[in-house]
Amino acid sequence: MLAIAAEGLETFRTLCERERCPYAVIGTATEAPRLTVEDRQFDNRPVDLPMNVLFGKPPKLLRGGARPAASGALDLAGVDLGEAAARVLRFPAVADKV
Numbered sequence: 001m002l003a004i005a006a007e008g009l010e011t012f013r014t015l016c017e018r019e020r021c022p023y024a025v026i027g028t029a030t031e032a033p034r035l036t037v038e039d040r041q042f043d044n045r046p047v048d049l050p051m052n053v054l055f056g057k058p059p060k061l062l063r064g065g066a067r068p069a070a071s072g073a074l075d076l077a078g079v080d081l082g083e084a085a086a087r088v089l090r091f092p093a094v095a096d097k098v
Contacts, residue, residue: 003029
């Protein structure tokens with residue numbers, strides 16, 4: 001589905017004909033905050049509802065978090081910096097910075 005400005009419809013029609021691509025204009029966007037579908041064959045409106053019913057109100061985002069208490073000082077005794085860096089860089093998410 002595409003939304004095309006009224007002044008661009010003729011250009012779109014020409015493009016579709018050139019590419020042998022079928023299309024159909026199925027409606028017109030208006031300022032009214034309603035979705036309305038009119039059926040000319042049965043002369044009725046099978047769909048007529050406010051947009052807020054269609055999309056609803058999004059729920060409020062609630063964020064919460066807790067930070068665990070520190071378990072003490074970090075002991076790096078016996079850690080080889082080069083070996084530790086090599087282990088970290090083996091992960092594609094860390095090493096692949098293309």
